[in-house]
Amino acid sequence: MGIRAATLALILSASNALASPETDRLVDALGIPALIAAFSIEGMENGASINDGFLNGQGGSVWAETVRRLYDPARLEEEVRSAFAATLDDQTAAQALLFFESDLGTRIVDLEVQARNAMLNDDLEEAAKSAPSAASASITEFLEIRNLVERNADAAMAAQVAFFAGMAETSNQNDPLPDTEAQRALILAETERWLRGYYALAQSPLSADDVAIYTAFWETEVATALDDALFDAFGNSYATLSFGLGQAAGRLLPQNDL
Numbered sequence: 001m002g003i004r005a006a007t008l009a010l011i012l013s014a015s016n017a018l019a020s021p022e023t024d025r026l027v028d029a030l031g032i033p034a035l036i037a038a039f040s041i042e043g044m045e046n047g048a049s050i051n052d053g054f055l056n057g058q059g060g061s062v063w064a065e066t067v068r069r070l071y072d073p074a075r076l077e078e079e080v081r082s083a084f085a086a087t088l089d090d091q092t093a094a095q096a097l098l099f100f101e102s103d104l105g106t107r108i109v110d111l112e113v114q115a116r117n118a119m120l121n122d123d124l125e126e127a128a129k130s131a132p133s134a135a136s137a138s139i140t141e142f143l144e145i146r147n148l149v150e151r152n153a154d155a156a157m158a159a160q161v162a163f164f165a166g167m168a169e170t171s172n173q174n175d176p177l178p179d180t181e182a183q184r185a186l187i188l189a190e191t192e193r194w195l196r197g198y199y200a201l202a203q204s205p206l207s208a209d210d211v212a213i214y215t216a217f218w219e220t221e222v223a224t225a226l227d228d229a230l231f232d233a234f235g236n237s238y239a240t241l242s243f244g245l246g247q248a249a250g251r252l253l254p255q256n257d258l
Contacts, residue, residue, distance in 0.1 A: 015093065022083040022093035027077075029100035031109040036076050037051040038116045043071035047245070054167075070241050072192045088228040095222040108206070108214055115202035118258040119194075130198030131204075138208070139199050142215050147225055149192045156187050166246025171253040172230050 023205050027033070047067030051059040069075070084093070099105045118124045128134065143149055157180050164177045180187075217223050 019165050020085050020090050020093070022090045022097065023088055024081055026093045026100065027084055027099055029097055029109065029122075031113040032186060033073075033077050034113045035081065036073050038113075040071045040073040040076065040097060041082055041120055043067065047071070050249055051246065055252050059105070059249075059252055063248065066245070068121055071245055083233045083237070084229070086224065087233050089213070092222055092225050092229075096226050099217050099223075104210060104213060108210075112202045113250075115198055118201060119198055124201075125194075125197060128201040129193050130164055131197065131200050133204060134193075134196035134200040138194055138211050138215070139203070142199060142203075142218070143192070143195055145215060146218050148195055149188060151211070151231050152195065152254060153184070153188045153191045155231070156191060157181070157184065158235055158239045162239040163244040163246040163249075166243035166248075167250035167253070170247045170250030172186070173250075173253060 027124045044067060047063070051057055051063055055063060100109060115128075119128065133139070158185075161177070164180075167173070168177060203214075206214070218227065
């Protein structure tokens with residue numbers, strides 16, 4: 001499972017709740033539909049890597065359809081809207097909208113969407129991660145305030161565990177699950193480097209004052225509640241998605257010489 005696919009996944013778990021006007025607007029204001037589209041592209045690439053690495057390239061139409069269904073952006077967006085209504089109260093959503101529907105908030109989201117799309121290109125991603133601004137004090141402060149490195153690394157590790165658990169459930173393989181905890185240092189390092197590159201790219205057109213205002217927003221109670229809701233939902237949904245991928249891969253393993 002690729003770390004890029006798990007980082008900033010921006011996928012929420014399914015819910016029976018109906019999206020409220022405030023939470024629905026917040027989904028749009030955060031640029032989540034566009035971020036989901038980028039995640040879906042990476043998911044399809046991840047599926048191809050799993051096919052090559054675990055299924056000897058023999059997954060065929062069954063595997064392709066499974067990956068397409070799990071990463072379908074329309075399905076994922078519907079889940080996002082339902083999950084927001086279930087995990088975030090209308091008052092918090094309305095207060096968050098005061099920032100994200102402002103001129104500065106709108107501009108920041110546009111820049112983050114542009115940066116997310118740029119990070120789909122391997123050359124642009126490497127350039128962003130290697131830029132001097134990626135090591136700036138303002139990026140460090142932004143990541144630390146939101147605890148983004150730890151939270152995204154935890155999501156990546158949980159997704160890997162879920163994938164292998166799903167594979168073990170449906171395959172004839174009795175090998176012990178990989179020790180993902182032993183990979184934690186590497187996952188943390190790779191996650192931090194990706195996040196630094198991403199936010200350096202997204203925030204580079206902003207003034208120092210704009211970055212300071214944005215960072216200060218994430219220190220508020222409203223933003224903390226928003227982040228908590230996002231990461232709780234992201235983690236649960238991505239683990240479920242990864243478990244489904246593992247199950248599908250496990251069913252196809254007997255067809256291979258693994």
